[in-house]
Amino acid sequence: MKETDKLPDKPLSVWPLGITYEIFVQSFYDSNGDRIGDFNGLTQKLDYLADLGVEAVWLMPIMPSPSYHKYDVTNYIEVHEDYGTLQEFKNFVEKAHERDIKVIIDLVINHTGIGHPWFVKARQKDPIYRDYYIWSDLDSVAEQINKKEVTGDSDNILQWHALDEDPEGEHYYGFFWGGMPDLNFDNPKVREEIYQIGKYWLSEIDVDGFRLDAAKHIYPEERATDNHNFWKEFRSEMQQVKEDVYLIGEVWAPTEVSAPFTQGLPALFNFDLAYSIIGSLKNERSVSAVIAGSSWELEEGVTLIEGLIRNEAAFRRQNPDFINATFLSNHDQNRIGSMLGGHQEKIKIAASILFTLPGSPYIYYGEEIGMLGQKPDPYIREPFLWDIKKEDSGRTTWQRPSYSTDTTLMPLQQQKKDDNSIYAHYKKLIALRRNSEILTLGDISEIVTESMGLLAYRRSYHNESLLVIHNLTDTAITYPVEGNSYEVIMSAPETIKLDKDGVVIPGYASIVVK
Incomplete structure (x- = not known):
């Protein structure tokens, strides 16, 4: 392993621009043999997460609920008994903090469950x-x-x-379904209840912030200003308890609709960028994407980087300190591995793109080992594969997987032994980012090339810059590099070299040059 492939003792990345790992507790690690993941299992795997290099975890809902997904909450100040006790969760938070890992929890306040x-x-x-x-x-x-x-x-x-x-x-x-009746936020008592719930988790349990589910739907869409004002008030209330509280919103909408939400929610998930990365790799062209209604479509004539720059500019007009939360897939979408047809090299280059772009990258649990999954939802939330089945004492078995199995996927322990595995690639990229102020904090500018099959851009910070090039195709492409004062910081595969004529980038390969 190269020195730059190791995690730094003191990361150059700065939270909240660090790397966050999304976990569905139910599928992660079973510590007591009851088939379901739990808080003690999370605690046991903190060393794995620290070694991987993540700086925060986001936990999908952990509160009592009759559903496996737990988005229909029946008690806002307790935890689901399947996952353990409140004391066990507090212990997890404490142990995470000892490792400098932040803890963000899903807070579902647009609606309750009918059993609340x-x-x-x-x-x-x-x-x-x-x-x-x-x-x-x-x-x-x-x-x-x-x-x-x-x-x-x-x-x-x-x-x-x-x-x-x-x-x-x-x-x-109930906007989503009958089991989730919407709360009436015109009622000041409801708002005060919600504020007290948030303050409880921040002060009594010491979580670091919240992922706010369905943030767009607090008020009807035609009352957008009321939505924006609510989140400004919510943030102000939370800052009374924890000044640096981290709030990230799920606002699945076109840029012009979602941007004003950053007045109260300083971080939003960038759905357009996720779709652009997927679309670019599927089409092998550096194109952008936009949300169209409830779906998305490629934006003709606009490159991925141009789309990202436009998007960031729109958000920063609303909030100069906006945090662009970037990701490849999450618990509501088909997994990136399946969207790319299980193509190992495309899965790797998707990660290469994610970790070399600006923003705060999110990893959906199992992406680092190439987990697969397609809707319905339980099949994009399948159990994590720690080891081959007969050796995997902590693998959850709450459902029988259809996509991520021992026959379709190499479990983590086996990937750790393979320098060419998806896991090894993730480790390399995470270390690269955490060692680089430029990749974490720098600006981005597009580099136009003769081939739409190349995705090229420059990352710059404090008069230093990195050149990043990804070959989205299966055919080698030569990129001319003038002069000789260049250093290869990262290449995948590692055999890519610069010479006086430039660099020959193999199919589905990436290079970062200083």
């Missing part, structure tokens, strides 16, 4: 809790449908749900 005591009392017409949710009778719902004025992001009657399965009676609003 607030909703149980609301459906009984309790005078306090009734107004915690949004209600309408059937005639009003029908009238709104007819006038296309239904509250919410669409005029779909399926977002209104009959109470007690009485189609002629009262309905409550």
Whole structure:
């Protein structure tokens, strides 16, 4: 291993621009043999995460819920018994902090579960809790449908749900489904409840921040300003407890819609960039992508880097300190490995792109070993493969995997022995980034090449710069490099060399040059 492939004693990257690792606790590591991942399992694997080089973990929902995914919360100040006790979670947070790893948890406040005591009392017409949710009778719902004025992001009657399965009676609003009734944030008591919940996790449990689920839907889409103002107020309230609280929002929308949210949410996930990376690798052209409705499409005539620069500029106009949270895939999307057809070299180059672009990179658990998965959702959240099955005492078995199995994927322990594995590639890239102020903090400018098959850009910081080139095709391409004052910082494969005529970049290869 080269010296630059090792993690620095003191990283040059600066949180929150460091690397975050998203974990579905249920699928990560089972410490007690009950088939389900747990907090003690997370604690046991902290050394693995520290060695990998991540600087924070984001945990998908950990609060009590009747669903495996736990996005329909029934108690905001407890943890799910399948995962362990609150004390075991506090121990995990403490041990993570000892390793300089931050802990971010999913906070699901757009809606509760129907089993939450607030909703149980609301459906009984309790005078306090009734107004915690949004209600309408059937005639009003029908009238709104007819006038296309239904509250919410669409005029779909399926977002209104009959109470007690009485189609002629009262309905409550639930944007996502009937098991998740939306909270009424016009009620100041609801807002205060939510603020106290956030403060509890920050002060009593010492988490470092929150990933805010469905941040776009606190108020209906036509009340965008109310949404923006709510998140500004939420952040202000959280800063009363922890000044440096980290908030990252899920706002899945075009740039012009999502940018104003950064007034209160200083970090947002960059969905456009994720799709651009995938589209570029699938098409083997350095193209950009935009969200179109609920899907996405390639943006003709715009390169990936041009799209990224436009996107960042729009966000920084709203918040100069905006944090661009970059990723390849997450728990709501088909895994990057499957989207690239399991192509090992394309999976590697996707990581090479992610870790050499600006922003704060996120790794979805298992991406570092090339895990596969396609919807429905349980199959993009399959168990992590630590070792071959007969040796893997901590592998969770809450569901039988269809994509990431011993026959489709080399488990972690085997990849650790292979210098050409996806895991080895991730380790190399993470160390590269953590050793580089330029890659962590630097600006980006596009380099236009004669071939759309090359993705090339310059990263610059304090009068120093790096040249980054990725070959998105399966054919070697020569890139001319003038002069002789160049040093290869990283190449994959390592055999790429510079000479007086430039550099020949093999198919699906990357090089970083100082």
